Amino acid sequence: MKLARFTFEGGAPEFGVVIGGEILSFKSLMQALGCQHPELLSMEGYLAGLPGSHGKAKEMIERVDLTKVSERYSLAVVKFLAPLSKPPAIIDFGLSPRHLQMSLQTLIRHDKGKLVEYLAKPFIKRKLKKMVEEKAMPYYKCNHNEVIGDGDTVGWPIYTSYLDIEPELGIVAGTDEQPIAGYVIYNDVSARDVQPPEMMGAGPARCKDFSRAQGLGPFLVTSDEIANPLDLKVTAKIGERFVWHGSTSEYCAHPEEVIRYLRTIFIPLPGTVVGMGTIPDCTGLDNDEWLWPGDAVEISFTGLGTLHQQIPQAPKDLEPSRWKYRPELERCQ
Numbered sequence: 001m002k003l004a005r006f007t008f009e010g011g012a013p014e015f016g017v018v019i020g021g022e023i024l025s026f027k028s029l030m031q032a033l034g035c036q037h038p039e040l041l042s043m044e045g046y047l048a049g050l051p052g053s054h055g056k057a058k059e060m061i062e063r064v065d066l067t068k069v070s071e072r073y074s075l076a077v078v079k080f081l082a083p084l085s086k087p088p089a090i091i092d093f094g095l096s097p098r099h100l101q102m103s104l105q106t107l108i109r110h111d112k113g114k115l116v117e118y119l120a121k122p123f124i125k126r127k128l129k130k131m132v133e134e135k136a137m138p139y140y141k142c143n144h145n146e147v148i149g150d151g152d153t154v155g156w157p158i159y160t161s162y163l164d165i166e167p168e169l170g171i172v173a174g175t176d177e178q179p180i181a182g183y184v185i186y187n188d189v190s191a192r193d194v195q196p197p198e199m200m201g202a203g204p205a206r207c208k209d210f211s212r213a214q215g216l217g218p219f220l221v222t223s224d225e226i227a228n229p230l231d232l233k234v235t236a237k238i239g240e241r242f243v244w245h246g247s248t249s250e251y252c253a254h255p256e257e258v259i260r261y262l263r264t265i266f267i268p269l270p271g272t273v274v275g276m277g278t279i280p281d282c283t284g285l286d287n288d289e290w291l292w293p294g295d296a297v298e299i300s301f302t303g304l305g306t307l308h309q310q311i312p313q314a315p316k317d318l319e320p321s322r323w324k325y326r327p328e329l330e331r332c333q
Contacts, residue, residue, distance in 0.1 A: 082149035160191035187215035
């Protein structure tokens, strides 16, 4: 199932399911069938009620006569909200070694110069090879209070001139009986020019946790719909200027391994979002190609849909960057 939170013509948020080219609220499905399942009135109720809530939702879909459902909307006329407005936590892993290698090289090149990048390259390769061999699973915690959804505008803090996207496969945690509820497209927006010193210190802070930097959507796709989460094609389109392609096949661990590992540390509450890591070749950092103010971003995953995000105009009082000055930011203000 493709589950979503949505509004129609500015109305109250609703929780529903995509059937064909339409979306129906579970409330309207229950009215058509004359039944009551309180756990299907919200995404939070659905997740907390797994696996029973999943079975009830599927049974309703199989039984309902769609001609008797009063509220059915074309996907084109609704506003999709983030599937989880306030997840209990967002945990982000770095399980894409090739992205880590390319991104570290770009960070070093912009921060320290090409010579240092050249000298550091063998060390980076050895470090990442060791990480894969030892099956290390480093992660950090993100700002789970600043989630945005499909069609929303990301934040651009005054302290960065190098804003970037990070398309990731997001795992949505379920319950003890069903640890993985499903999957979602996750865009971890990042401030690249402030990232290097943070990565050498306590870890990501200003480069990741600014307002409106965590994008989720448009759907939560239940795990039974995704036969192999490590076989999804990924495309990131940046306006009319760039199209980047990647795949979840480059992750060095399976989502089930990730959740099992996380549960040895703590039990993630239902609705916790767990990022697998950035898809290689699908960021500005990987390609050394950068977002412009006003860019429209489309991030597509096979089976998960397309997450649309809007890049705003750069702030007028940008602080000086640690990296090369970008005159195009001034021209686009």
